[in-house]
Amino acid sequence: MPTGTLLRMIDRGRIEGLVADVLADVIEVRRQVHRHPELSGEEYRTTELVVSGLRDQGAFPRVRTPKTGLWVDFGNPGPMVAFRADLDALPIHEPAGLLYASEVPGVMHACGHDAHTAIGYGVALVMSRLESELPGRVRVMFQPAEETFPGGAYDLVREGIMEGVDSIIAFHVDPGLDSGKVGFKRGAITSSADRFFITLEGPGGHTARPHQTVDLVYATGQLITQIPALLDRLLDARAPVALVFGRVQAGTADNVIPTHGELSGTLRTADRAVWEEAPAILEQLARDIVAPLGAKVTFHYQRGIPPVVNDAGVVQTLERAAARVLSDDAIEGTFVSMGAEDFARYLDEAPGALMRLGCREDGSKVDLHSASFRLDESCLEVGVRVAVAGLLDMLDA
Numbered sequence: 001m002p003t004g005t006l007l008r009m010i011d012r013g014r015i016e017g018l019v020a021d022v023l024a025d026v027i028e029v030r031r032q033v034h035r036h037p038e039l040s041g042e043e044y045r046t047t048e049l050v051v052s053g054l055r056d057q058g059a060f061p062r063v064r065t066p067k068t069g070l071w072v073d074f075g076n077p078g079p080m081v082a083f084r085a086d087l088d089a090l091p092i093h094e095p096a097g098l099l100y101a102s103e104v105p106g107v108m109h110a111c112g113h114d115a116h117t118a119i120g121y122g123v124a125l126v127m128s129r130l131e132s133e134l135p136g137r138v139r140v141m142f143q144p145a146e147e148t149f150p151g152g153a154y155d156l157v158r159e160g161i162m163e164g165v166d167s168i169i170a171f172h173v174d175p176g177l178d179s180g181k182v183g184f185k186r187g188a189i190t191s192s193a194d195r196f197f198i199t200l201e202g203p204g205g206h207t208a209r210p211h212q213t214v215d216l217v218y219a220t221g222q223l224i225t226q227i228p229a230l231l232d233r234l235l236d237a238r239a240p241v242a243l244v245f246g247r248v249q250a251g252t253a254d255n256v257i258p259t260h261g262e263l264s265g266t267l268r269t270a271d272r273a274v275w276e277e278a279p280a281i282l283e284q285l286a287r288d289i290v291a292p293l294g295a296k297v298t299f300h301y302q303r304g305i306p307p308v309v310n311d312a313g314v315v316q317t318l319e320r321a322a323a324r325v326l327s328d329d330a331i332e333g334t335f336v337s338m339g340a341e342d343f344a345r346y347l348d349e350a351p352g353a354l355m356r357l358g359c360r361e362d363g364s365k366v367d368l369h370s371a372s373f374r375l376d377e378s379c380l381e382v383g384v385r386v387a388v389a390g391l392l393d394m395l396d397a
Helices: 005-009 012-035 044-056 113-133 152-158 216-234 272-293 312-325 378-395
Strands: 070-075 080-086 137-143 167-178 182-184 187-190 193-201 241-250 260-269 296-305 308-310 331-333 352-360
Touching: 012 044, 012 113, 012 312, 012 378, 044 070, 044 113, 070 113, 080 113, 080 378, 113 137, 113 167, 113 352, 113 378, 137 152, 167 312, 167 378, 182 312, 187 352, 193 216, 193 272, 216 241, 216 260, 216 272, 241 272, 260 272, 272 296, 308 312, 308 352, 312 331, 312 352, 312 378, 352 378
Parallel strands: 080 137, 080 167, 167 352, 182 331
Antiparallel strands: 070 137, 182 352, 187 308, 193 260, 193 296, 241 260
16 A cells, blocks of 8 residues: 555544544443552453453454463554553552442552553554554554563563564553643653662671771761762763662661661663663762771662653654644643653664653642542543554554
């Protein structure tokens, strides 16, 4: 099929009609998933819900038996584009109130993955109806364990899910953006998320005579204050970096200098080059800061998730697609988040883009990962429309 032909055949009106046909199913899937949230790696009911629905429509998804997650392909020989949805919920208790509130105590879809799952389901249903016309293949992925460290995408990539994929897209709902809007950004849109662990050891002693031993509590305080300050002087100031200690432990008695201290935290950056060089710099800082005090340092750095860096060409295609099926007014610029998204793992394999899907409900001010998180379900239709149009445009580029 020559370039441009597909767009003439599948215009805005037809996409609207196809999405309208599946919208009730999309909303019902979202509500079912919201009622029955499952934690990372435990998304068995969610996986089965998607699998059974797709099979009822004549699709034949590949299931990660006996694991959770699945993917399904549509189309014909040619280029392949992909859409990623995630399945898992968070260990947060949802207050009663919604008709479809969580029925699982202590577990809630507080990050919108129920919406992502439903949108992916809608994309799959639409692509099944367009399959004979596609000048290539569309792969719809339903990924487990996005909320874990280093993330479920790591396993799927190792299993070969990106083999043959030329480009890939995904959404993340954004409660700071009105429903009906879609946020786009070229370049970095989310940051990395790594963990570090520092252990200090010394002989211990009496707090009356710190000069005769190694004052580990004082050394710990030096690390807490000096590492962030010095790191800012050693890394490119144009790159956002957030180093935060989340756990500090040393000592059990007021008048005893301990023999052991531990610190751990996270380091986040939206710059890939900084992400690569930060571990060595951080380790050297930790050793140099405590060297005059005589403490023994053990340093461990755990790579987690790289930053999501959107491809400019894919973003341009998606912006055009969104304008075509929504309007120019629906397109918004967006920001770099210091949060992480393991969608970055797919971008190590192929160019792609993460979009922010507006879901704000009635001007409310809530955040992701909050028990008060709510979304306007009208964002589901917007998401399916934009994803379908974007994937078609990517195939037709």
